Amino acid sequence: MRTRAPASDRITAEDPSQDPSEPEPLVIPQPATGPDADNDVGYGKPPHHSRFRPGVSGNRKGRPKGSRSLSTLISEALDKPITAKIGKRTVTMKRREALVHRMVEQALAGDHRAVALLMKLDVGTGVPDSASGADEQGLSPEEGAMLQGFLQRIAGDGSEE
Numbered sequence: 001m002r003t004r005a006p007a008s009d010r011i012t013a014e015d016p017s018q019d020p021s022e023p024e025p026l027v028i029p030q031p032a033t034g035p036d037a038d039n040d041v042g043y044g045k046p047p048h049h050s051r052f053r054p055g056v057s058g059n060r061k062g063r064p065k066g067s068r069s070l071s072t073l074i075s076e077a078l079d080k081p082i083t084a085k086i087g088k089r090t091v092t093m094k095r096r097e098a099l100v101h102r103m104v105e106q107a108l109a110g111d112h113r114a115v116a117l118l119m120k121l122d123v124g125t126g127v128p129d130s131a132s133g134a135d136e137q138g139l140s141p142e143e144g145a146m147l148q149g150f151l152q153r154i155a156g157d158g159s160e161e
Contacts, residue, residue: 077095082094086101103117116155
C-alpha cells in the first residue's frame, strides 16, 4: 500500500492544463539526505536494530584459538622425524621422505600400483599423456599406441586389486 507524503514533500507537475478534479499524482519518495541517511536498508545494509553491536559477533563460541585444519595436522605429522634403516645404515629422515622411499622400493619390486602412482606424482617423468604427446617424445605412432596400452593396463591393474 502506498502512502502519500505530506504536502510540503510532494513532487507535482506544475502544468496549468491539468484539471483540478483529477486525483493528485503519486508521490515518489526521495532518498534520505542528512542525519537520517544512515537508515538506508538494502543489500549489505541490514536494518539498524538487527546489526551486530560493536564488540559482539554472531558466533559466540566461534573457532577456538589454536585449532588447526586437517591439512595442517597431516603436514605436521609427516614432517616429524623417524629413524629408518636403509641397507645397513640407520638414517634419520622425515616421515614424508620415508613414504617416498617405501613407494620407490615397492615400484622397483614390481608393484604396478606403486609405479602408476609414482608416475602420476612425478610430473617430470616424460611419459606422454596421449599418442599426440608421443610424437613430441620422438616415438612413432605405433610406439605411442603401445605405451598408451601399457599405461591403461597399469591403471586397470590398480583398480581391480
